[in-house]
Amino acid sequence: MITTFITLVFIVFYAYFGYPIVLLFISNFRKIPLQKTVAPKNQNDNLPDIDLLIAAFNEEKVIGSKILNSLELDYPREKLKIYVVSDGSTDMTNDIVRDYSVRNSNVNLIPFARIGKSAAINKAMKSLNGEIVVFSDANTEFEKGALKKIIKNFSIEGVGCVSGRLIYRNPGQIISGKGESFYWRFETFLKKLESKIGYIAGANGAIYAIKKELFKPLPANTINDDFTLSMKIVENGFKSLYDDTAIGYENVAPSMESEFNRHVRDGAGHFIAITHLTKLLNPFLGIRSFIYLSHRLLRWVIPFILIIVLFLNYLLVENLLFKIFFFAQLCFYTISAIGWMLSKYTKLPFIIYVPFYFCNLNAALFIGFFKAILGLQKQKWTSTIRNL
DSSP: OHHHHHHHHHHHHIIIIIHHHHHHHHHHHOOOOGGGOOOOOOSGGGOOOEEEEEEESSOTTTHHHHHHHHHTSSSOGGGEEEEEEEESOOSSHHHHHHHHHHHOTTEEEEEEOSOOHHHHHHHHGGGOOOSEEEEEETTOEEOTTHHHHHHGGGGSTTEEEEEEEEEEEOTTOOHHHHHHHHHHHHHHHHHHHHHHHTBOSOOOTTEEEEEGGGOOOOOTTOSOHHHHHHHHHHHTTOEEEEEEEEEEEEEOOSSHHHHHHHHHHHHHHHHHHHHHOGGGGOGGGTHHHHHIIIIIIHHHHHHHHHHHHHHHHHHTTTSHHHHHHHHHHHHHHHHHHHHHHTTTOSOOOHHHHHHHHHHHHHHHHHHHHHHHHTTOSOSSOOOOOOOO
């Protein structure tokens, strides 16, 4: 029992602290072979044709500003096509996009009946002709030079996918938003290190790009299309990089409840993705498998480990050392509960909102797991409402 307890505690420690330390060590000794790059495509004449693909469902509040933002990007107009894939929108989304397409030939609407995001992406990809496809969300605002910064990474030999950096803005200063921002700073740190090695553990759907020739249709039950698509490219042996200078912005959800529901859906999507990425479980794939297992799979089983650790610790509480550890766990979860009860207040200290967010995220993963295995998570999506 003690051995099991120690092993599980070590897994939790490794997932959040040990893995970054190992990454720091590896990234200092193994970096992608930049000396094998082809000539940089830094002149407009050499830039590839790009298709910017924006999946949308009932995005009338933001789609106009998204199109304007896309048209103002620093990229040759003749080499950039903007496609809005409308997955059965019932509001004014399609009308707004059509209005822009009439005035600007770079803007295109691809409307479908309600079939789900992944299915819509699969069908839309057949209409695209660019060498590179950039994926984005309707509520993501790109910095002006984001496209050129992403594209330059494809001059590195073997690169098939590049993810930009998403920065969350929290105008309402909600507590879950503070946790989200902290979490993404941590993720950014990890992705920078992984990118030095050549393989990041999943792209961010708000801002990432792939070589179109590498696209394979997403499985029918896919929820996390960005993660599945980018990791399929890694699974097939191509590099996936992270460029923290290619920046997109989004506002966090306006309430803890909506943010939590988004994480539940993502959690279900993660567990479904495991069934589509079985080849990455092969340790003989080396660093690709190591990053996938360490950064993703171990994180996804943490909720179950935490429950088992607490139970085992209770059984071992007669020992003084275990009694202290058990008390520490109770304090941690109590602080998290306090964060939940005070979530309507914005000026909570770091020591409260970090434990709260940690438990909130793992609770969402826990629920997402059961929704995935019971088939309760719908593939059809609705956008998370954001503070505008």
